[in-house]
Amino acid sequence: DLDNVDEAMLRGAEFDIEISITDPLSVHADVSYVQGEDTKNKTDLPSIAPLRLTGGVKLDFSFGLSAFFDAVYTAKQDKVPEGMEESESWIRLDAGMSWEFMLSETEHRIFVACTNILDNTYYDYLTMSLNGYSFNEPGRSLKAGYAVQF
Numbered sequence: 576d577l578d579n580v581d582e583a584m585l586r587g588a589e590f591d592i593e594i595s596i597t598d599p600l601s602v603h604a605d606v607s608y609v610q611g612e613d614t615k616n617k618t619d620l621p622s623i624a625p626l627r628l629t630g631g632v633k634l635d636f637s638f639g640l641s642a643f644f645d646a647v648y649t650a651k652q653d654k655v656p657e658g659m660e661e662s663e664s665w666i667r668l669d670a671g672m673s674w675e676f677m678l679s680e681t682e683h684r685i686f687v688a689c690t691n692i693l694d695n696t697y698y699d700y701l702t703m704s705l706n707g708y709s710f711n712e713p714g715r716s717l718k719a720g721y722a723v724q725f
Contacts, residue, residue, distance in 0.1 A: 580613045580615075580620065581613075581615045582613070582614045582615050583611060583612065583613055583614060583620060584611070584612045584614050585609060585610070585611045585620075585623075586609070586610050586611075587607070587608050587609030587610060588606075588607070588608060589605070589606065589607040589608075590604075590605070590606045590607075591603075591604070591605045591606075592604050592605075598637075599634045599635045599636045599637070599641075600632065600633075600634055601632070601633050601635065602630070602631070602632050602633075603629075603630065603631055603632075603633065604628070604629065604630040604631075605627075605628070605629040605630075606626075606627070606628050607624070607626070607627050608625075608626045608627075609623055609624060610623065610654060611623040613656075618656050618657065619654045619655055619656050620656070621655065621656050621659055623652075623654070624649075624652075625649055625650045625651060625652035625654075625662070625664075626649070626650035627647070627648070627649045627650070628647070628648045628649075629645060629646070629647045629648075630645070630646055631643055631644050631645030631646060631669075632644050639674050639675040639676050640672070640673075640674050641672065641673055641674075641675075642670070642671070642672040642673075643669075643670065643671055643672075644668070644669075644670045645668070645669045645670070646666060646667070646668055646669075647666065647667045647668075647669065648664070648665075648666050649664060649665055650664050651663050651664040662698065663697075665695065665697035666695070667690070667691050667693075667695065667697070667712075668691070668692040668693055669688065669689065669690045669691070669692065670688070670689055670692060671686060671687060671688025671689065672686070672687060672688075673685065673686035673687075674686075680725075681723055681724065681725040682723070682724040682725070683721070683722070683723055683724075684720075684721070684722045684723075684724075685719075685720070685721050686718075686719065686720050686721075686722075687717070687718070687719040687720075688717070688718050688719075689715065689716070689717050690713070690715070690716040690718075691712070691713065691714060691715050691716060692715060693715075694714045694715040695714075696714070697712055698712060
């Protein structure tokens with residue numbers, strides 16, 4: 576049984592920073608947090624992401640080759656409406672590399688990346704359904720691709 580929210584208040588913030596340490600090394604971090612409330616019924620809103628921290632390093636060489644390593648932390652979500660499950664906190668490690676180059680006035684990119692390097696089992700609060708189903712996020716995932724921009 577789904578109900579629309581009459582009035583809601585969302586409060587949150589996001590902070591993003593990237594610092595160039597040396598050429599080609601940089602570090603970056605992102606922090607985001609949102610809290611939502613159904614102001615008419617004085618209850619927490621469903622499907623609001625918990626605190627999320629992302630940090631990592633990137634190597635970006637002048638000849639188009641780049642590589643990254645990121646860590647993603649998501650806090651447990653315990654501000655949930657009555658009857659909904661809370662989610663646990665989790666950490667995920669990701670890495671990848673790419674090569675960008677110009678050819679015949681078109682921009683080309685070849686890339687490979689690995690998500691969830693440690694193959695942890697976790698679920699994101701945003702993938703939980705209102706009727707109680709929890710969907711695990713993918714295990715270790717490898718992807719490779721080639722993109723052309725013209």
